[in-house]
Amino acid sequence: MSSRRSRTSSSRMQSSSSSRMTDEQIHDLLAKLQALLPEARLRSNDRVSGARVLQETCSHIRSLHREVDDLSERLSELLANSDINSAQAAIIRSLLA
């Protein structure tokens, strides 16, 4: 079962915060995380193991961090040439578009 490995790795924590953490809860949370992954990372057949979901989630977060970095650089260049009003206009346009 997918939850077995995660259970053993966190058994100490689970026993200390006892009753509320059931396998089913963990399974639901992992399913929620799997649903957040972009399509490319999800295998089309479900029943991916919990460890795999965690691994893909780590990669997904790392790629999101990289996107923020890249977009920050791009924005610093784009906004350098404009005044603050056009920057604010760009934000409002992006919300309305």
Add this chain to the structure above:
Amino acid sequence: MENPNPKSLMAAFHFQRALSLVHRTASKSSRAVRGRRIQCAAYASMAYSAGPRRAWSRALLRRLRRAARRRQPRAGWRRRAAAGAGAASRVATGAAGLRRLVPGGGGMDYCSLLEETADYIKCLSVQVKLMQSIADSASLCGQL
């Protein structure tokens, strides 16, 4: 951005304020410094719009306030936080990897870690979409 929901509106509001601050205080700085300030602004506005209800946003806000108090915006604090884990963060996957990647992840129990991760990913995605549409909008119209 179709159907701006409250979350993305709040993120946009905070990010716009942070961008104004960067523009006011760093418009003469180098592009690299500005880029880092904007990167900090992105994480700060994410944390502000999530508010104190989430452990990850509280941890991020603590980290940012500590950096601000030191008065030296340490360059690439996010990169260094990730690089501090070094090769381990590249290799570490699973729950240990998540604890390094999600702010405040170190002190949580496993279930909370999973919940916080889900919320963190949602807010990160909103922030990325926001920055993408600003960049697209600015590059379309900014050069006129």
